[in-house]
Amino acid sequence: MQKKKFWGAVVFILLFVTGLSGCQWFADNPMFPQAKFMVTSEPTHLAPGEEERIVTVNFQPINKVGARLSKCTIIYKKPEGTVIPTLTRSLVLNLTIYDPNWTAAGASMVVTEATSVEIEVLDIKTEGYLKSNKIPLVVAELIFSGEDLAGHPLELSTEVFVQAFVGLIQQEDITIHVYCLPPVTEGDSTSLEDGSTCAASGGEAYMAVDIKDPQLVSKVEYSLDGKSAGSDTTPPFVSRRVSVTSCDGILAQAVVYDIFGNYTVKSVKFGEKE
8 A cells, every 4th residue: 555655656756856847947947947138140230242141149158067959940021010021041050159258067168169150131132022022121030959068959030121212312313304206296306315206396204213222212203394204103204295395405304203212303304415
């Protein structure tokens, strides 16, 4: 009877311990410690540029348990939290990190592994997707997974802001071409300095707008000699035709809006030097 009680107590204790280990009760227990780290990333904001696509993630141990990190998953989210699954990707890592100032009793000191890793967050594919879909800003969450040197599963994370576009649309990024159609025959047309043609006695005119980076554009509004010539939200940026009394000195104006809602006005008077 006593043996049955003894073995029953042993089974109960084992089940209790197993349950506690399953719910990570030992994580902060000094007898079964779990690795802890402070994670920082530099820079915290990325933008297109040769030196601004890569983030350096630093792992600072805050206890004596090291870890081996085997994978980094990058998840891109819009500022309001919506995940962009197309951009999610994973990288294979082989990184061992620990406190180099501590060794177990009787253990020999070993060479310290690197405590930082460089990750290309704004790669060409990601930049192209963001520009094509006119997404100006996302948050990249870097999730590092592996296990600590005590055998516990480990997951560490940090976040970086990623800006796909740099700066606003400048006037020098906009080129305007104007074209005139003669009212009677093409033989009556004259040629302007930029190669466009126009009839001296009037006719119809339209304009085409070239923009250095059209992916920055949300809308272009056109006017010729003060008359509205329509608008476009996607390339090619070509206005409607409007009637003009004379092709000499046509005032062409384009209002270009970027994806942030800012606008730039470019005006050119043809028949005169820009």
